[in-house]
Amino acid sequence: MTSVRESQTETRSVVTSGGPGGTHDDAGVRGAAAPRRPFKRYFRETGWRHLVGIAVAAFAIFPLLYVFSASLNPGGTLLTANGLFRNLDFSSYASLFTSERHPYGAWYVNTLVIGLVTAAGTVLLGALAAYSFSRMRFTGRRFGLTTLLVVQMFPQMLAMVAIFLLMVAIGDIFPAIGLNSQIGLIMVYLGGALGVNTYLMYGFFNTVPSSIDEAAKIDGAGHARIFFTIILRLVAPILAVVGLLSFIGTSSEFVLASVILIDPEKQTLAVGLYKFISDEFSKNWSIFAAGAVLAAILPVALFLALQRYIVGGLTAGSVK
Known part of the structure; x- marks a missing residue:
C-alpha cells in the first residue's frame, strides 16, 4: 500500500511539473491565463473601436438627455435647460393631460x-x-x-x-x-x-x-x-x-x-x-x-x- 501511494504521488508531481524534467509550461495547463497583449497592439487591433463606440453612444444619447432635462424644466424655454437636470419638476407632464x-x-x-x-x-x-x-x-x-x-x-x-x-x-x-x-x-x-x-x-x-x-x-x-x-x-x-x-x-x-x-x-x-x-x-x-x-x-x-x-x-x- 505504501509503495502504491508513493507512486501515485510521484505521478501527480510529474504531471503538475509538466514532465519528468520538472519544467512547467502555463500554456499547456487548462485554465491558465493567456499572455496579455501589449497596449499598442491592443489599441491598434480592438481598442480604437471601443473609443469610436463610446463617442457614437455619447453623440446619440446627449440629445435624448437634453430633451428629457428640458421636459423637467418649469421655465418653458430651452435656454434655461442648458444645465442638465438642474431643475426637476413634473408639472409639464401633468399639464399635458389637463389642458x-x-x-x-x-x-x-x-x-x-x-x-x-x-x-x-x-x-x-x-x-x-x-x-x-x-x-x-x-x-x-x-x-x-x-x-x-x-x-x-x-x-x-x-x-x-x-x-x-x-x-x-x-x-x-x-x-x-x-x-x-x-x-x-x-x-x-x-x-x-x-x-x-x-x-x-x-x-x-x-x-x-x-x-x-x-x-x-x-x-x-x-x-x-x-x-x-x-x-x-x-x-x-x-x-x-x-x-x-x-x-x-x-x-x-x-x-x-x-x-x-x-x-x-x-x-x-x-x-x-x-x-x-x-x-x-x-x-x-x-x-x-x-x-x-x-x-x-x-x-x-x-x-x-x-x-x-x-x-x-x-x-x-x-x-x-
Whole structure:
C-alpha cells in the first residue's frame, strides 16, 4: 500500500511539473491565463473601436438627455435647460393631460390607432404584392416591379395638392372617408404602402424555396392557403420590420396629417405637439419636450421588442 501511494504521488508531481524534467509550461495547463497583449497592439487591433463606440453612444444619447432635462424644466424655454437636470419638476407632464385646448390624450390614442391600422394594412398589402411578384409569372410582371420602383422616386409633396382636392371631392360624396376623417388619412397612407416595402418583401420571399409551394400544391393547397398558413410564418422577420418601419413613419408624419385632419380632437401627436411651439406669444418648450418624451416610449418599446427580427429581415433578402 505504501509503495502504491508513493507512486501515485510521484505521478501527480510529474504531471503538475509538466514532465519528468520538472519544467512547467502555463500554456499547456487548462485554465491558465493567456499572455496579455501589449497596449499598442491592443489599441491598434480592438481598442480604437471601443473609443469610436463610446463617442457614437455619447453623440446619440446627449440629445435624448437634453430633451428629457428640458421636459423637467418649469421655465418653458430651452435656454434655461442648458444645465442638465438642474431643475426637476413634473408639472409639464401633468399639464399635458389637463389642458382643454390641447387634448394630448386624444392625440396619443389617435396616433396609436392610425399607426397600428396603417402598419397592419401595409404589411398585408405589401406581402400580397410581394408574393404575387415572387411566385406567379404573368404578363407585365417586370414592368410592374419597375413601375413601383420609379414611382417611389418622386417625393410625396408633389401630390399634396392632388391628394387634398381628391379628399375634398370624396368628402362631398362619402364624408366618413373624406377630408377631416381618420379613415381617409389611413387610406391615403395605405395608398403609398407599396413600392419600397414590396421590393423589400420581394427579396425576402425569393429566399423561401419554391419547393415548399410545390409540395403544398400536390397536397391540394391553393395560393391563398399557401400564403396565409405557410409563407407568412416563414417570412415573419420581414413582416416585423415592415410593420415597425410603417408604424414609426406614420407616427412621425406631419404634412399629410396636418392637411387632412382639421379638428384638434382628430389630430395626431406630430400635428398636436407643434401647437405648443407654433403660437407667437406662448411657446412652451417644456411641455413640448414632455410630450415628445411620452410619444417616443411606444416606438422605442416596439423597436426593442422586434430588434431580433430587424437585422435578419433587412439582410436576408439581399442574398438571393
